[in-house]
Amino acid sequence: MTGEYRHIPVMLDEVLDNLSPQPGEVTCDCTLGGAGHSVELARRVAPDGLSIGIDQDEQALAAAAERLGREAPGADHLLLKGNFAALDELLVQAEVPGVDCFLFDLGVSSPQLDIPERGFSYHEDAPLDMRMDPGNNTLTAHEVINHYNEADLARILRSYGDERHAARIARQVVRRRALGPIDTTLQLVEVIKSAIPAADRRHGGHPARKAFQALRIEVNGELDALERGLRAAVRWANPGGRICVISYHSLEDRIVKHVLTELSQGCTCPPDLPVCVCGNVPMIDVRTRKPLRAGEREVRANPRARSALMRVAVKRDDTGTRRNAAGPQG
Numbered sequence: 001m002t003g004e005y006r007h008i009p010v011m012l013d014e015v016l017d018n019l020s021p022q023p024g025e026v027t028c029d030c031t032l033g034g035a036g037h038s039v040e041l042a043r044r045v046a047p048d049g050l051s052i053g054i055d056q057d058e059q060a061l062a063a064a065a066e067r068l069g070r071e072a073p074g075a076d077h078l079l080l081k082g083n084f085a086a087l088d089e090l091l092v093q094a095e096v097p098g099v100d101c102f103l104f105d106l107g108v109s110s111p112q113l114d115i116p117e118r119g120f121s122y123h124e125d126a127p128l129d130m131r132m133d134p135g136n137n138t139l140t141a142h143e144v145i146n147h148y149n150e151a152d153l154a155r156i157l158r159s160y161g162d163e164r165h166a167a168r169i170a171r172q173v174v175r176r177r178a179l180g181p182i183d184t185t186l187q188l189v190e191v192i193k194s195a196i197p198a199a200d201r202r203h204g205g206h207p208a209r210k211a212f213q214a215l216r217i218e219v220n221g222e223l224d225a226l227e228r229g230l231r232a233a234v235r236w237a238n239p240g241g242r243i244c245v246i247s248y249h250s251l252e253d254r255i256v257k258h259v260l261t262e263l264s265q266g267c268t269c270p271p272d273l274p275v276c277v278c279g280n281v282p283m284i285d286v287r288t289r290k291p292l293r294a295g296e297r298e299v300r301a302n303p304r305a306r307s308a309l310m311r312v313a314v315k316r317d318d319t320g321t322r323r324n325a326a327g328p329q330g
Contacts, residue, residue: 015246021049025045025049027045027103030229031103035064043072045075051072051075085221088232088235102236103246104244104246122189127184141215144156146182153169168196169196172191173195243313260286266282283316288310293310
């Protein structure tokens, strides 16, 4: 199965420019996938550096190990199975004191989309699954579709998919499953199509795209995992360490922007307070005021890069500046 993990890394040049991995450094690709990014990171920190890769997909880990051995021979790498939500535990397992380069390339990987039996695609018929880690995750899209109540279905579709027809789709799902379970991806696609007015089905891409995105996020707990993993990365980053996050929809990007903005803020106390009581210390500097986007040439070569949004931050060398009893410090 490893041959199916032929991953085209998104915004590779921008990743390398902003992470700027140097010989002897430690890198951590929190979303290893097919190792498209990790191969290049490993080459640049070799021979004395370490390239850590994290993925919850056994097939991705096997494919990445093969590719790293073939394309980055002699580069030291360590691959760990898990979700980046558990980044603290995984890096303790890796026995590293800190990390110089963190990469998060979010969303479902191309191979997972391309393997029909994984149930991520609305173009191929397969069991409703959508689990990124089938071995540890018991919740499936089948359970969500067939057992969540109408209100919860509508909430998920609206919140995680920005689906304007969320209520109509949820109502139609409940009606359809009363006749028998909705078992496959294409059965669900037909239910979704029947709930969306014909005029709206003619534009805006595939009518099931947003609903499938919402289900995938719910099944895998992606948004909670993102915030936990990103905060852990900031804690583990060495002074001057770089953190790069590529997201693919506005929900993810809003979380990334919120966390990075929060962790870059210093004291927020009113200026007339003589002593800081909030305790806020800036931990990072945000390098991207607005997210970077893939260039036109890359989008033409790899359409999945079209929606990519990249944000970058750097761990501060100091502990920030707080005010003391003498008033604000410069």
